[in-house]
Amino acid sequence: MSVEKRTQSIDLSHHLSELSKARATSPLKGLMKYFEQPGILSLAGGLPSPAYFPISDISANVLVPESFALTPTESSTSLSWLWKLFGSQNTTKERTQAVTIPKYPAVKGDINLADSLQYGAAVAQAQLQDFLKQFISEVYRPAFGDWTVLIDTGNTDGWSRAVMTLCNPGEGVLCEEWTYPSAMASMIPFNIQPVPVAMDGLGMRSDDLENLLSRWDPLSRQMPRPHVMYIVPVGQNPSGSTMSIARKKQIYDICVKYDVIIVEDDPYYFLQLGTYTLKEDRSPSAMPSGKPSADESKRYVSTLTPSFLNFDYEGRVIRLDTFSKTIAPGSRLGWFTCNPVFAERLERQGETSTQSPCGFGQAVITKILTHWTYDGYIRWLRGLRTEYQQRRDFFIDCLAEEFHLHAVPAVAGVWEGCIMYQASSKVKKSTGMTEKYSARNRTMFSFVPPVAGMFVWMRLHLDQHPSFAPGDRDTLETKLWTKLGENGVLFGPGWMFAANAMAEDPDDNDSGHFRISFSNVEFAELKKAVTIFGRVIREFFQEDL
DSSP states (O other), rough: OOGGGGOOOOOOOGGHHHHHHHHOOOOOOGGGHTTTTTTOOOOOSSSOOGGGGGGGGEEEEEEOTSOOOOOOOOSSSSHHHHHHHHHSSTTTTOEEEEEEESSSOOSSTTHHHHHHSSSSSSOOOOHHHHHHHHHHHHHHHOBTTOEEEESSHHHHHHHHHHHHOOTTTOOOEEESBBOOEEEEEEGGGOEEEEEEEEEETEEEEEHHHHHHHHHOOHHHHHHHHOEEEOOOOSSOTTOOOOHHHHHHHHHHHHHTTTTTHHHHTTTTTBBBOOOOOGGOOOOOOOOOOHHHHHHHHHHHHHHHHGGGGGSSSSSSSEEEEESSSTTTTGOOOEEEEHHHHHHHHHHHHHHTTTEEEEEEEHHHHHHHHHHHHHHHHHHHHHHHHHHHHHHHHHEEEEEHHEEEEEEOOOOOGGGEEEEEEEEOEEEEEEEEEEEEEEOOOOOOOOOOOSSSEEEEEEOOGGSSSSTTTOOOHHHHHHHHHHHHHHHOOEEGGGGGGBBBTTTTTTTTTTOOOEEEEEEESSSHHHHHHHHHHHHHHHTTTTTTO
């Protein structure tokens, strides 16, 4: 939608919670607007003097944006993986450039510690605001014109603020049937309950959402029809699915019809990894120089599935972004993109809780971004995508070496519409001078390679366990999880990702789940973990060879 055709956001203030409506401007923070007035002699605030900040400047050696290749460099042979396992990837000298943040600016308007480490408003510093506005305009392209930006201390803080701003006790929040547990844990103590919506291979099902909202009975449900949705549309946590453009449009239209606010939690947006290809089907690829350029930035952005913001002509999307997955979680820095009414209420909440994010983190990240420029940051994101794609591919390749994987279409459930891999034990058979492997019939687990994010969502076929009995699912899942932990491998237990852990899924009552992260373990450790997992699960299913 062109800028000329963009509409302004509609009035959605009726969605504000009673708590949010009651928030007034913080008396002291309300003075901030005067501090920037030229020539003002401020004796009003309790601001310490920057002269007594014990840091004269901060210097950092920042990686260059083109530090990582843009395409995987492995060939289809196992020798490349041996290089990854035992090569010198961790000893390669990093290419860096030095940046310095002084206490006082050499040029008016430059990033400086006197401002960054001072008390401030619960909004981004001016340089960061400018960068984020360009970034959002170029990458997300909101369909309404009066969107605004507000910083927070990451998406967990962002969601906590959003749910308190929009929901009253006794209400429900629409979410995927499997979802991020911390998001649910932050609202349940306030008597705000998850309302799960069924999923398929593209994430939340639009038909199930329509049926749920159209047939909602407040009396039998003992709560009003939900007017807020929490959704992770890219690299869905934990399933790894990514929602298509058509599905997003369907869900957005349903939310317009039933007046639902969409809170789009999208930390894995730039880790859209593409479809997994078996190792033997991959071809070698060259390593381009990948110097940052505007044309390359545009081409890359065009490959990303659009945000809900891109379809949001009413201003009913609150998008949560974070630097946790693209720069560093410890920076504790993220941002909202939303309509100005919601932003003002979210800012009021931040004034009396987190205030502004840590000045050190905000100053350093802003300096990195302005040093890299927009095209440089896009180049960095492209390289990150390739790095995590290689980690995903290597992890699944290890599973393929340890187990017999049989590809079948998933016709129901959370993976409906995807190609699913069923894993069974390999049986070694000697045939003259060669050894071949066949598979046992028992499927121990299955999974769909994620197309985005950092996780493999694994379904355990516990009904195939020799001692399985109806109702034994949770016990067996916990036993296997514990046995893995005792052998030095820790997976995420599946039960914690259920949106409503008390509800049983009648179509899937014979299986447990694990969420397995491939993002923060090096290749040798990934290989070792899969080897241990193979031994433990074969013993668990009594398939020792």
